[in-house]
Amino acid sequence: MNVLIVIDTAEGIIKKSAFETLSYGADLAAQLGVNAVGLLPGATSEELGSLGQYGINKIVHVNPDQPRADDPTVLAGLIASVASTEQCDVIVFSHSLSGKSIAPIVSAQLKAGLVTGVVGLPDTGNGFVVKRAVFSGKAFSHVRIETPIKLISVNPNSYKVNTGGSPATVETLSLPTAAPRVLVTKRQKSSNELLLTEAETVVSAGRGLKGPENWGMIEELAKVMGAATACSRPVADAHWRPHNEHVGQTGVAIAPTLYVAIGISGAIQHLAGVNRSKVIVVINKDPEAPFFKAADYGIVGDAFDVVPAFTAAVKKLKGV
Amino acid sequence: MKILVCISKTPDTTAKIAFTDNNTKFDTAGVQWIINPYDEWYALVRAIELKEAKPDTVLHLATVGGADADPIIRKALALGGDEAYRINLDGADCYQVAFQLAQLISKGGYDLVLTGKETIDYNGSSLGGMIAGINYLPYISLATHLEIAENKAIVTREIEGGEEVCEVAFPLVVSAQKGMAEARIPNMRGIMAARTKPLSVVEPIAQDPLTTVTAFELPAPKAGVKLVAPDQVDELVRLLHQEAKVL
Numbered sequence: 417m418n419v420l421i422v423i424d425t426a427e428g429i430i431k432k433s434a435f436e437t438l439s440y441g442a443d444l445a446a447q448l449g450v451n452a453v454g455l456l457p458g459a460t461s462e463e464l465g466s467l468g469q470y471g472i473n474k475i476v477h478v479n480p481d482q483p484r485a486d487d488p489t490v491l492a493g494l495i496a497s498v499a500s501t502e503q504c505d506v507i508v509f510s511h512s513l514s515g516k517s518i519a520p521i522v523s524a525q526l527k528a529g530l531v532t533g534v535v536g537l538p539d540t541g542n543g544f545v546v547k548r549a550v551f552s553g554k555a556f557s558h559v560r561i562e563t564p565i566k567l568i569s570v571n572p573n574s575y576k577v578n579t580g581g582s583p584a585t586v587e588t589l590s591l592p593t594a595a596p597r598v599l600v601t602k603r604q605k606s607s608n609e610l611l612l613t614e615a616e617t618v619v620s621a622g623r624g625l626k627g628p629e630n631w632g633m634i635e636e637l638a639k640v641m642g643a644a645t646a647c648s649r650p651v652a653d654a655h656w657r658p659h660n661e662h663v664g665q666t667g668v669a670i671a672p673t674l675y676v677a678i679g680i681s682g683a684i685q686h687l688a689g690v691n692r693s694k695v696i697v698v699i700n701k702d703p704e705a706p707f708f709k710a711a712d713y714g715i716v717g718d719a720f721d722v723v724p725a726f727t728a729a730v731k732k733l734k735g736v
Numbered sequence: 737m738k739i740l741v742c743i744s745k746t747p748d749t750t751a752k753i754a755f756t757d758n759n760t761k762f763d764t765a766g767v768q769w770i771i772n773p774y775d776e777w778y779a780l781v782r783a784i785e786l787k788e789a790k791p792d793t794v795l796h797l798a799t800v801g802g803a804d805a806d807p808i809i810r811k812a813l814a815l816g817g818d819e820a821y822r823i824n825l826d827g828a829d830c831y832q833v834a835f836q837l838a839q840l841i842s843k844g845g846y847d848l849v850l851t852g853k854e855t856i857d858y859n860g861s862s863l864g865g866m867i868a869g870i871n872y873l874p875y876i877s878l879a880t881h882l883e884i885a886e887n888k889a890i891v892t893r894e895i896e897g898g899e900e901v902c903e904v905a906f907p908l909v910v911s912a913q914k915g916m917a918e919a920r921i922p923n924m925r926g927i928m929a930a931r932t933k934p935l936s937v938v939e940p941i942a943q944d945p946l947t948t949v950t951a952f953e954l955p956a957p958k959a960g961v962k963l964v965a966p967d968q969v970d971e972l973v974r975l976l977h978q979e980a981k982v983l
Binding site: 426488514517522524529533551552558563599601604659669674688691708710713714717722732733 | 747753830831853857859875895904908915954961963966976
């Protein structure tokens with residue numbers, strides 16, 4: 417029995433989270449002594465054999481002459497079908513927006529246990545037990561999947577990407593699809609060029625910035641760091657910044673390598689969305705700001721002085 | 737038009753997270769319980785708005801839980817809704833909960849089923865998709881807007897790097913997130929009315945969970961913040977580059 421990895425694409429381009437998922441699936445297959453098979457539904461402009469570099473053996477490219485289906489139920493049907501023909505009893509998804517939509521449907525269709533938001537390889541010594549983040553990042557749980565077919569979705573930014581594998585074989589396959597019941601009438605990109613959940617570095621600011629007109633220096637710092645921008649809830653609620661930038665309990669939860677919080681006090685609801693960041697830097701003029709307790713590095717100072725100096729220092733480091 | 741909103745009871749956002757019984761159970765001592773914010777602020781409030789716009793809309797609420805979930809479902813009824821169901825089961829995993837709700841939904845003939853995008857305790861993001869999968873209903877996840885047209889729903893959902901507008905004929909399942917509606921506070925009239933709204937307790941149908949939590953674990957505590965003087969930003973950048981190796 418093999419491991420099937422579902423490859424996320426948007427408009428035919430493979431998402432960065434898919435590289436982590438492919439690496440995870442390949443390492444899991446090696447652990448189980450089976451093959452890793454990637455599944456990519458719909459048309460793509462990418463060269464698929466090179467995905468072997470992440471350690472997988474084979475790619476099944478389903479319906480390459482059609483755009484990727486918009487209806488998650490249709491995609492779920494394709495995944496279940498390929499899992500059966502490729503004899504896969506583990507299916508790995510990204511815990512991305514797309515994975516969140518499709519994986520539960522596959523779980524219900526196959527009556528197979530699903531664990532979402534997984535942060536490491538399973539312990540297969542006694543059953544199949546995976547670790548996942550719970551309580552909005554404040555704890556982890558270990559969950560055993562009890563069914564013969566096992567579904568997991570991997571949290572973005574929680575698994576290292578493999579390199580150096582040899583090219584994968586690519587097989588194209590035409591499968592009948594169920595009639596779609598979801599009709600997409602309009603699609604638009606957000607202005608945030610770098611996807612917040614995939615960004616390695618995130619620069620985030622809060623009410624301490626005083627108004628939307630002061631975000632220029634935040635964007636400048638983010639640009640020199642190659643970071644995505646984010647904000648706290650009051651800032652999004654005041655419409656200083658778009659809602660899709662709001663990180664926290666009720667916004668987006670992220671786990672970047674570096675999170676820089678500027679003028680954010682660090683209420684527990686905000687921390688819930690960012691506490692899985694590897695390194696947290698806090699810049700706040702209030703030394704009593706609760707965020708300092710969760711931070712790795714901090715500067716007690718005025719953002720309007722510190723941020724431009726920070727930008728200049730990063731520029732100097734990078735030689736730009 | 738008949739709407740069902742799925743409600744979950746969760747620990748308050750500021751609750752202390754700790755475990756008992758050799759780290760196998762969540763420590764509920766001193767925990768305040770609330771309606772899961774995504775269920776309340778987005779799914780329920782949007783459903784109430786739809787009913788306000790079309791008063792002949794039937795709005796039901798449902799939860800899966802023991803009698804300790806009753807105050808939560810009454811609180812939800814204080815915001816709005818005609819009546820509520822509590823399926824009398826301490827759900828062991830998301831599939832078990834989805835299965836119970838799916839049976840209630842197929843009997844109730846709902847046009848629209850709304851859930852929050854996830855609960856703030858288990859963060860599974862799976863309930864709506866599982867209900868849709870079990871009952872073979874169309875599913876729209878992570879919706880930020882929902883409008884009702886003649887015989888279909890027009891839903892905006894978040895996708896990687898943007899959003900898309902979808903049209904789906906009834907019945908369907910939608911998971912709601914920020915943008916869908918604004919949080920409301922129940923008023924005295926709502927609280928009084930909620931006391932007499934019907935709350936039916938339904939016995940569960942046998943269905944084993946598909947997964948089992950074997951243990952919980954708290955993250956390792958942080959070493960403590962390293963402070964850098966505000967005029968030493970170069971030193972911060974050096975630390976991030978050489979010590980933390982993240983720049």
